[in-house]
Amino acid sequence: MPITQDLSILSLIAEASLLVKLVMALLAVVSFMSWYWIFRKWFSIGRARRKSLAFERSFWSGGDLNSLFESASHDRHNTGPMERIFESGYREFTKLRAKNADHATIVDGARRAMRATYQRE
16 A cells, blocks of 8 residues: 555545545535525624614614504515514504403503414514
């Protein structure tokens, strides 16, 4: 068995068997896919954080909740998770209030709707 003097990465790959090359190629593909998903999730979390902070600023600014609800329900695909939770709770609140339900039922219904949306988020 001859001793190989060149131990560079490229020479080791070039001299490897077909099975080893296939395994290394598979590992490289899976590695790239995992890094793709890591960065995609990282950007998604950053986007959700920015949208949540913007919604929280507008919510606590003391503005009208009806206009906040309208803006949240207008474009559901471009809203953050906190907006969707608020929207579901406010929608249930207005629905139960229109039915003249008692205060405890209204609060419980809104809380239940918000909890269900929170679980989905």
